[in-house]
Amino acid sequence: MKRIFEIVWKDISQTLRSPMAALFLLALPLMFTAFFGMIFQGVSDEDAALDKPVVALVGEEESTAILPQLQSLLTETGAVSVEVFGSNEFPDPLALFEAEEVDAVLYLPEHFRFSLQDSAPAILYVDENSSKGQTVLYTIERVFSQEQALYSTSAAAVQTVDEQLPYASDQEYQMAFEQVLAKANQAWSQRAVTVSMERAVTATTDLSRIESAYDQSSPGMLVQFTISGLMGTAVIFVQERRTKTLQRMLTTTTSRSSIIIAHALSMLFIIVVQEIILVLSGQFLFGVDFLREPFAILLVILAFALWVSGMGILIGVLAKNEDQVVLFSLIAMFLFTAMGGAWFPLEGTSPAFYNIARYTPGAQAMQGFQNVIVRKQGFSSVLEPVGILLLYAVLFFSAAILIFKKNKE
Amino acid sequence: MKKIFTIAWKDLLRSIRSLYFIGISLIAPLLLSFLFSAAFGGGGESTAISNIAIAFVNQDVPPQGSPNLGETVYEIFHSAGLKDLITLHEVAGEEEALQGINEQDFSAAVIVPADFSQVVSGQGGTTHLRVIYDPAENIAPQVLESITATIANEFSSSKIMVSLAVEELQRRGGQASEQFYTDLVARITARSESQSGVTSPLLTVLNPQGQKEEARDEMQQIISIIMVGMMIFFAFYTGAATSESLLQEEEKGTLARKFVSPTPVRDILAGKFLGVLITLVVQICVLLVLSSLVFHIQWGEAGKFILAVIALIAAAAGFGLLLMSFLSDSRQTGIILGGVMTITGMVGGLFTSTIQNMPAFLGILKKFTPQGWALDLWQLVLNGAGYAEILFPFSVLLCMAVVFFIIANFRFQRRFAKK
Numbered sequence: 001m002k003r004i005f006e007i008v009w010k011d012i013s014q015t016l017r018s019p020m021a022a023l024f025l026l027a028l029p030l031m032f033t034a035f036f037g038m039i040f041q042g043v044s045d046e047d048a049a050l051d052k053p054v055v056a057l058v059g060e061e062e063s064t065a066i067l068p069q070l071q072s073l074l075t076e077t078g079a080v081s082v083e084v085f086g087s088n089e090f091p092d093p094l095a096l097f098e099a100e101e102v103d104a105v106l107y108l109p110e111h112f113r114f115s116l117q118d119s120a121p122a123i124l125y126v127d128e129n130s131s132k133g134q135t136v137l138y139t140i141e142r143v144f145s146q147e148q149a150l151y152s153t154s155a156a157a158v159q160t161v162d163e164q165l166p167y168a169s170d171q172e173y174q175m176a177f178e179q180v181l182a183k184a185n186q187a188w189s190q191r192a193v194t195v196s197m198e199r200a201v202t203a204t205t206d207l208s209r210i211e212s213a214y215d216q217s218s219p220g221m222l223v224q225f226t227i228s229g230l231m232g233t234a235v236i237f238v239q240e241r242r243t244k245t246l247q248r249m250l251t252t253t254t255s256r257s258s259i260i261i262a263h264a265l266s267m268l269f270i271i272v273v274q275e276i277i278l279v280l281s282g283q284f285l286f287g288v289d290f291l292r293e294p295f296a297i298l299l300v301i302l303a304f305a306l307w308v309s310g311m312g313i314l315i316g317v318l319a320k321n322e323d324q325v326v327l328f329s330l331i332a333m334f335l336f337t338a339m340g341g342a343w344f345p346l347e348g349t350s351p352a353f354y355n356i357a358r359y360t361p362g363a364q365a366m367q368g369f370q371n372v373i374v375r376k377q378g379f380s381s382v383l384e385p386v387g388i389l390l391l392y393a394v395l396f397f398s399a400a401i402l403i404f405k406k407n408k409e
Numbered sequence: 410m411k412k413i414f415t416i417a418w419k420d421l422l423r424s425i426r427s428l429y430f431i432g433i434s435l436i437a438p439l440l441l442s443f444l445f446s447a448a449f450g451g452g453g454e455s456t457a458i459s460n461i462a463i464a465f466v467n468q469d470v471p472p473q474g475s476p477n478l479g480e481t482v483y484e485i486f487h488s489a490g491l492k493d494l495i496t497l498h499e500v501a502g503e504e505e506a507l508q509g510i511n512e513q514d515f516s517a518a519v520i521v522p523a524d525f526s527q528v529v530s531g532q533g534g535t536t537h538l539r540v541i542y543d544p545a546e547n548i549a550p551q552v553l554e555s556i557t558a559t560i561a562n563e564f565s566s567s568k569i570m571v572s573l574a575v576e577e578l579q580r581r582g583g584q585a586s587e588q589f590y591t592d593l594v595a596r597i598t599a600r601s602e603s604q605s606g607v608t609s610p611l612l613t614v615l616n617p618q619g620q621k622e623e624a625r626d627e628m629q630q631i632i633s634i635i636m637v638g639m640m641i642f643f644a645f646y647t648g649a650a651t652s653e654s655l656l657q658e659e660e661k662g663t664l665a666r667k668f669v670s671p672t673p674v675r676d677i678l679a680g681k682f683l684g685v686l687i688t689l690v691v692q693i694c695v696l697l698v699l700s701s702l703v704f705h706i707q708w709g710e711a712g713k714f715i716l717a718v719i720a721l722i723a724a725a726a727g728f729g730l731l732l733m734s735f736l737s738d739s740r741q742t743g744i745i746l747g748g749v750m751t752i753t754g755m756v757g758g759l760f761t762s763t764i765q766n767m768p769a770f771l772g773i774l775k776k777f778t779p780q781g782w783a784l785d786l787w788q789l790v791l792n793g794a795g796y797a798e799i800l801f802p803f804s805v806l807l808c809m810a811v812v813f814f815i816i817a818n819f820r821f822q823r824r825f826a827k828k
Binding site for chain 2: 036105121150158165183184198200
C-alpha cells in the first residue's frame with residue numbers, strides 16, 4: 001500500500017511541477033468559461049437590445065395612411081427600430097442603403113393593404129444571411145401575418161353580414177369594413193387566447209438564479225478540460241516506459257497491478273481536485289448554481305473523474321511516445337466534448353447523432369450537472385448518469401489493464 | 410539553392426512520416442468537421458428538431474352542449490403538417506407531464522386550461538395556452554412557442570370575427586340565425602386554410618441589391634465556416650509545430666553540425682523556413698481536397714481562393730516561426746502550442762464563427778490576431794465577395810506575415826551567429 005502511495009505522490013508532484021498543468025487544468029478552462037459566457041450573455045441581453053436593426057419604411061403617397069400604423073406595430077415588437085421616409089424623398093428605395101444607416105428597407109407600393117386579393121406585395125430589401133437581416137425578416141413576417149389575419153377576419157365578418165343583409169352600395173360595404181377592421185385591431189389588444197411560457201422547475205425554485213449565461217459554458221468547459229487535462233498525467237506513464245523506469249520498478253516487488261492502480265489514483269486525485277476548483281469557480285466567479293445540491297455534484301465529479309482516469313490510463317498504455325499521448329488526448333477531447341453537448345446543446349443535432357451522442361460519457365456528465373444547475377432537480381436525478389459513467393469507467397479500466405498485462409516490455 | 414531545398418525536403422519528410430503530424434494536422438480538423446457535419450445534418454439528414462417530444466394535457470371543461478375545443482387544439486398539433494416536427498403524447502395530467510420533462514422523455518408540455526372552450530366560445534374573458542419546457546433546451550421551446558402562438562391567434566381572431574359579425578349584423582337591424590353561424594364557421598375554416606403558409610404572400614423579399622436571393626444551403630454554409638475555422642486553427646498549429654524542428658535540431662546538435670558545413674546560416678534558416686511553408690502547403694491542400702470530397706464544400710472562385718490559401722500559409726508559417734524564435738528550448742513549446750494557439754484562436758473567433766450577434770468588443774479584439782484576419786478573408790471568399798473586398802484582409806495578413814518573418818529571421822540570425 002505504501003508503495004502505491006509513493007507512486008501516487010511522485011506522479012502528482014511531477015504533474016504539478018509542469019507549467020502545462022496550471023495552463024490546461026485551470027487557466028484555459030476558466031478563460032474559455034468566461035469567454036463563452038460573455039458571448040452568450042452579449043448575444044442575449046443588453047448589447048442585442050442596444051444594437052437593434054434599423055428598418056427604413058418607405059411608402060407611395062397613397063399608402064402613407066398605413067405607414068404610422070406599421071411603424072407603431074413594428075416598434076411595439078421591440079425587435080427593430082423604424083424610420084419612415086416618403087417615396088418622393090427616395091424614389092429609389094435602394095438609395096437608402098447609401099444615404100442612411102439602415103439594415104433593411106420595407107417599401108409599400110401604391111394602395112398597399114393587408115389584402116391577398118387587391119394589393120401588390122410590399123418589398124423588403126434585406127440581407128437574409130445576416131443575423132440582423134434574419135431578425136428584421138422574422139419581425140416583419142410576424143406583424144404582416146397578424147395584420148393579414150385581422151384584415152381577413154374583418155373581411156369575412158362583413159361578407160357574412162352582406163350575404164344575410166346586403167349592403168346598399170359598395171361605398172357602404174367599404175365603410176362597414178373599415179369600421180369592423182378598426183374594431184378588430186382594437187379587440188386584438190385584448191385577444192382571448194395568449195401563450196404563457198413556463199420553465200419546468202419546482203415551485204420553490206429561486207427563479208432569479210435560473211438565468212446564467214455560464215450555465216452551458218461552465219459545465220461544458222469543465223467536461224472539455226477535464227479530458228484534455230489528462231495529457232499531463234498520461235504522459236508520465238509513457239515517460240516511465242520510455243526511460244525504462246517502469247522496467248526498473250518491475251524488478252522490485254511492486255506488482256503490475258500496484259503500478260497501474262497507483263497511476264490511476266494519481267490521475268483521479270488530480271482530476272477531482274481540478275473539477276472541484278472549476279465547480280467552485282463556476283459557483284463564485286460565474287454565478288452557476290452548482291452548490292444547490294453539493295452531494296449530487298460531488299457524485300457526478302467522482303464518477304466523471306473515474307471514467308477520465310480510466311481513459312487516461314488506456315491512452316498511457318496505448319501511446320508509444322509523448323506526442324501520441326497529446327494526439328490521442330486531443331482526439332478524445334474533441335470526440336467526447338463535441339458529442340457530449342459541451343460545445344452546443346444536443347437537442348439541435350440530427351437524430352442519428354443525438355441518439356448516439358446522448359449516451360456518451362461527456363453527455364452523461366453534462367446531464368448530471370445540468371439536472372442540478374439548470375433543471376433544478378434533486379440528488380436522485382444524478383443517479384442514472386452517474387451509474388452510466390461508472391460503467392464506462394469499468395470498461396475503460398478493464399481495457400487498460402488487459403492491454404497493460406499483455407505488454408511484456 | 411539546392412541546399413535550401415534539401416533542408417526543406419528533409420523537414421517535409423520528417424513531418425509527413427510522423428503520426429503526430431498526420432493526426433494533428435489532418436485527422437483532427439477533419440474529425441471535428443465530420444462531427445459538426447454529422448451533428449447538424451450535413452449528410453442531408455434532418456435535425457432532431459424534427460422529432461420534438463411533446464406531452465399534451467387537455468384540462469378543458471367545455472360548457473354544456475359546446476364542443477371540446479381542447480380536442481381541436483390536439484388535432485391541430487396532431488395534424489399532417491406538424492407530424493414530422495412534433496411527436497405528441499397525450500398524458501393524463503400536469504404532474505405526469507412535468508415528470509416526463511424532468512426525466513427528459515419530453516422536451517415540453519402543452520396544457521390546455523379548463524376554461525379554454527368557455528372563453529373561446531363565450532363572451533369576453535381571456536385565457537392562455539401554457540407551454541412548460543425543459544430549461545436545458547433552447548430550440549424546441551422556441552419552435553413550440555411559435556406554433557402555439559399561431560394556434561392561439563387563430564382562436565382569438567375567430568372569436569373576434571364572430572363577435573364583430575354579430576355586432577355588425579345587429580347594428581344593421583338583423584338577427585343572427587343558425588345559417589349565419591354556419592356561414593361564419595365555413596369562412597373561419599377557409600381562412601385558416603388560406604393562411605397556412607409560413608411566408609406572407611404580401612411580402613416579397615429581395616437582397617440589398619434589389620435581386621432575389623438565391624436559395625443557399627444553410628447547413629452547407631455552417632459546415633464550410635466550421636471547416637474554415639478548424640483549418641485556420643490547425644494551420645497555425647502546424648506552422649508552430651513544424652518550426653519547432655529548429656529548436657529540436659539545436660538541442661540535438663544537428664544544427665551545429667550544419668553550421669560547420671560550408672552552408673551559410675541564412676541558407677540553413679531559409680531551408681527551415683521553406684520546410685515550414687511546404688509542410689503547410691501539403692496540409693492545406695490535403696484538407697481542402699478532402700473537405701471538398703467529404704463535405705462537398707464549394708470554395709469559391711479559383712483566383713480568390715488561391716489568394717486566401719497564400720495569405721493563410723504565409724501568416725501561419727510566419728506566426729509559428731515568430732513564436733519559436735522567442736523560446737529557448739523545445740520544452741517550452743508545449744505551453745506555446747497549447748496555450749498561445751488556443752488563446753489566439755479563441756480571440757480570433759475560430760471556435761465561435763457560427764455564433765451570430767457576437768458582442769462588439771470581440772469583433773475589435775479579433776483584429777489583433779492573424780487568425781482573426783484569416784477568418785475574415787476566408788469568410789469573404791466563401792461568401793463570393795469581390796476582389797476589392799478581399800484585398801484589404803489579404804494585404805493585412807501578408808503584411809503581418811512579412812513582419813513575423815523579419816522578426817523571426819532577425820532573432821534566429823542573432824541567436825545562431827553566437828554559435
